[in-house]
Amino acid sequence: MTMAYLMDWLQLFFRWFHVIAGVAWIGASFYFIWLDNNLREPPQWKKDKGIKGDLWAVHGGGYYEVAKYQLGPEEQPETLHWFKWEAYTTWLTGMVLMVLIYYVGAQAYLVDASKFAFSTPHAILISVVSLAIGLAIYEGLLRTPLRRNGMWFGIVLFAILTLYAWVMTSLFSGRGAYMQVGALIGTIMAANVFLGIIPAQRKMVAAVQAGETPDPAPALMAKLRSTHNNYFTLPIIFIMLSNHYPMTYGHEWNWAVLAAICAISAYARHYFNLKHQGKVQPAILVIALVALAGLAFLMAPPSSTQTAVSEERAAELSAINVSQINSILEVHCAGCHAASPSSPMFSSAPAGLIFENTDDVMVMPDRVVTSMRSNYMPLGNMTGMSSDERTLVLDWIAAQR
Ligand code: HEC
Structure with missing residues (x-):
């Protein structure tokens, strides 16, 4: 083991x-x-016992009666949760x-x-x-x-x-x-x-x-x-x-993305808090959703993921043998992303993904590009991938499209 x-x-x-x-x-x-x-106003006989809120619910095959006391009950209960x-x-x-x-x-x-x-x-x-x-x-x-x-x-x-x-x-x-x-x-x-x-x-x-x-x-x-x-x-x-x-934390403006998502989701929570108080303001949820969509739009990576590299670069790349890309992947990805990784950190392919050659990469080029462009992969750059190697792989993927 x-x-x-x-x-x-x-x-x-x-x-x-x-x-x-x-x-x-x-x-x-x-x-x-x-x-x-x-909680609703209780009947008089409950009020007389110091109960200020009354609630009935049905769940799991039974009625539940909940009473909230203004201060405390007349007598302390034996078990208080x-x-x-x-x-x-x-x-x-x-x-x-x-x-x-x-x-x-x-x-x-x-x-x-x-x-x-x-x-x-x-x-x-x-x-x-x-x-x-x-x-x-x-x-x-x-x-x-x-x-x-x-x-x-x-x-x-x-x-x-x-x-x-x-x-x-x-x-x-x-x-x-x-x-x-x-x-x-x-x-x-x-x-x-x-x-x-x-x-x-x-x-x-x-x-x-x-x-x-x-x-x-x-x-x-x-x-x-x-x-x-x-x-x-x-x-x-x-x-x-x-x-x-990785599109969130790997983003160039990752801290702002986080702040925006937190603000939007806390605002959405506000809708529920108001709703519980009987103030239903669906506009809040709509605004939160629109803001989230707007954020997704703003954060979108430049579409250069899809667009081809310049003609000059494409010519350069065509001179590159696939085996050169394969050997980069072998050194910088396959140590972890293999069926039985050689890296001692992993007992199986991380995230279930195998990247031993260009065929593996081209099964999900977008994910690979996102992970590499954000410097998330190779993980912690533990393999010491140079920026030239990174650009070469990214351009090569772009040229395949
Ligand atoms: C040191 C080990 C290691 C190396 C080297 C490595 N990875 Fe990973 N990779 C991981 C781990 C661990 C995960 C899962 C991360 C997680 O838990 O989200 C992962 C996840 C990924 C994902 C999925 C990210 C996502 O959630 O969309 C992609 C794509 C990926 N790696 C591509 C690559 C590529 C391409 C290379 C080589 C350039 C590479 N990785 C090198 C460890 C590694």
Whole structure:
């Protein structure tokens, strides 16, 4: 059993676990927001017991009755369910994945030697420290008067995250930088639960138990934190999926692309938040969709992918023997992209793709061009492909069309 094979299983296990925990966390979060927004005024006899919101639902073959108390119930229930482990497990499994993929494989996935040829320990240090700084800035911001203005807080937070994305894309590979932004947002979200929401609930429960009126301040702060988490959900799911789409993180303006997608998806989330409050504004969804389409249009690669190279260059290329291209592919692609890769990093062809010769490449020229033009492939340029070799392969592909 090779190390690469073992790593594949570890990554599979933690990725699986991470997605399951994330589904549970975000699912619970969506459910409680839905619940809060669908509570109706209870009948008098329930009001007399201190219930302020009433809800009935049918699911899985039974009726459910939900009651939200103004403060606390007359008597503390024997079991009170807390929702925190979904958040913590999502964060913990996410960090394990980050270590397995981006730290163990730092030279392949995090470092881009054409930007900075960081050693693995340096890359990890920068990654960890930048996450800590990002979290500290967010926590600091929550303690400024800005917290009283939700919209401006949101705008400042967005600007800071965009700056962070820009810094990360200047230091690291596009894919690694996107995951750094995802890790920062995920860390902020988990910290919101750990440092804000759960402590506030503890105080509330303690006050109710002591028969006192709970102090509204921690609850207000918890509300702000959970609102941020709510708007983070769609952007962070995009980042989780983004590593399948080199057209995003591999783009020349990758940090701006990320900022735009986050802004558009957070805006789309706003539609659902308003809808739950009975304000249905479909225009928001339409605007978000149009903006996304507009972004796709703006980001489109120059159509030179399709257009042929200049006549002069074509003449030069026709003098090149296919075997010359094949030998470049052999050195720079086939070490990984082969049925049984010679690279110790992989136990099978990465992404199931085999590129041993020009025939393999011409099965999906667009994907190959996108991956090579963005410098994503060869991965981390671990094979040390020169820019002449890169241009030669790209031009050769273009000349075939
Ligand atoms: C060091 C190993 C390595 C080398 C060398 C390498 N690749 Fe890859 N390639 C990968 C891995 C790993 C993935 C899967 C990345 C992922 O998880 O998204 C991949 C994915 C791809 C994809 C799919 C990207 C997508 O999602 O559309 C293409 C296309 C590709 N490689 C082309 C090439 C070409 C062409 C070369 C040679 C110029 C090359 N690769 C060299 C490791 C390598």
